Amino acid sequence: MTDAVTSELDRLCAEFVAYSRSLDPTFATEVAERLVAFTLNGGARIRPRFLWWAMRASGGTDMHVVGALRIAAALELIQSCALVHDDVMDQSALRRGRPSFHAQIAEQFQSGAPPRERNFSPFAHSVAVLAGDLALSWADDLVATVDVPPPIRADILRIWRAMRTEMIAGQFLDLHGQATSSRSAVKAIRTVCLKTARYTVEQPVALGAALAGADERTTRALTAAGRCAGIAFQLRDDLLGVFGDPEVTGKPCGDDLRSGKATYLLALAHARARATGASDVVDVLQGCRGIGPLSGAELAQVREALQSTGAPAQVERRIERLMRASDRHLTAAAHREGPALRHLAELLRQVASPHQDAKATQPADLHKGMR
Known part of the structure; x- marks a missing residue:
């Protein structure tokens, strides 16, 4: 294909x-x-x-x-x-x-x-x-x-127009988060939804369903599954951006930190460090944002600070919950059970998988290619 x-x-x-x-x-x-x-x-x-x-x-x-x-x-x-x-x-x-x-x-x-x-x-x-x-x-x-019938064309154009605006809104929120050094987990998730989840997964799924003239039940189930998996994908990407292998992910470790991106991982770690009074951890997390390339020692210090807050483990748990929700939504489309639905389910699981096997069409390749 x-x-x-x-x-x-x-x-x-x-x-x-x-x-x-x-x-x-x-x-x-x-x-x-x-x-x-x-x-x-x-x-x-x-x-x-x-x-x-x-x-x-x-x-x-x-x-x-x-x-x-x-x-x-x-x-x-x-x-x-x-x-x-x-x-x-x-x-x-x-x-x-x-x-x-x-x-x-x-x-x-x-x-x-x-x-x-x-x-x-x-x-x-x-x-x-x-x-x-x-x-x-x-x-x-x-x-x-x-070249499709007018009702289907109307649906496709509606989804396409929404996707374009969502993509730009998400990019703006990403830039705004960098400029303001945002530490809001809520804003980070909203940015993820617009910039990644809807544009990368949910709306392409919606376009496919619209093209086939899917009924409302099928469309709702498939797009909800895509939204959950899309959020999980970006949360996984945030983790790989700090803890991943650059040879596999295709981007330098710490690149998001270098550019000062307001990721959910960083926002969550800030909140946890402040809540526990870990001022040294707060200083490390504040000091690493937007300062340019990090040395190996600096990156190791940031990783240790993040791990000390428990934020990476909490992000992993949220990814797992999102993928279970994605599976439940797909179950709601069970009246469409068949090889195609199984292929879609597997693709949704791949984008949020923690494994980094670079041999075939693996999640790490997907993360590398989605950028």
């Missing part, structure tokens, strides 16, 4: 690039073609997979495949928009082990400048913002031209 999505992306993006080239060859080469390469190379195609198996679990047949692939391609393009913009906002030079979009631009046009100056290049950042906007425009074009 992922190969089919990549092939469809390749075909559709070739049309976008051809039109871009008719406008201006430099724009086509430096922005459009680079954006296509960024989209095609890397990623676990996780949102299309949620869309696909939700469509199948909702009774979708071969007649829905063309529409599913087109919407799947749109999901990959809106993900490119999110990643390109996210790297600019986080000033990240790497994405999936390769230079981020703005870093590629800076390397080409400012190769003689020092690395830090290249990463803060106004020109490269501006081009990346335009590229992200272009990816969103292409995604909207694909969804708008899906």
Whole structure:
């Protein structure tokens, strides 16, 4: 299925690039073609997979495949928009082990400048913002031209519009949490819901169900399961960001701490440390946020401080509760029992799994590819 999505992306993006080239060859080469390469190379195609198996679990047949692939391609393009913009906002030079979009631009046009100056290049950042906007425009074009009956089209467009706004709202809350050094666990969970749970899991599931014309009961059960698993996924990602193996997760340990992200893990640890009067732990947790890369000794100190509060274990317990809730919601869709529903259930479990077996389509690969 992922190969089919990549092939469809390749075909559709070739049309976008051809039109871009008719406008201006430099724009086509430096922005459009680079954006296509960024989209095609890397990623676990996780949102299309949620869309696909939700469509199948909702009774979708071969007649829905063309529409599913087109919407799947749109999901990959809106993900490119999110990643390109996210790297600019986080000033990240790497994405999936390769230079981020703005870093590629800076390397080409400012190769003689020092690395830090290249990463803060106004020109490269501006081009990346335009590229992200272009990816969103292409995604909207694909969804708008899906050939489905009018009632289904209305449902798909409604979900798509909501998902776009939720994604941006979640990104804003993420930035706001960094700027204000938020320690609110409630706000952290709200950010998780909007930025990750709904955009990554719940709404792709909803799109698949809508495409197949699922009844209200099925749609409600599948999307609720997706929401729970999506929250669990981000909580798992927070843990991997501090305690995971960078070779497996694809991102440096402590990266969220470096950028000052207001994660649920950190908010919970702060609350527990303050409640017990552990001022030394509070100082460590406050001092590690937004200070730049952490040394091995500094990261070890932060890990020890987090463990001393019991917050990581509590996050694990919350993940377990969320996944049990996800399973219960899927049980409510038992009238759709079959291989597709089992595939969807397994995919939902994978995104929150603590295991890091890198051999196949494993959770660590999903976490690596979802970024």
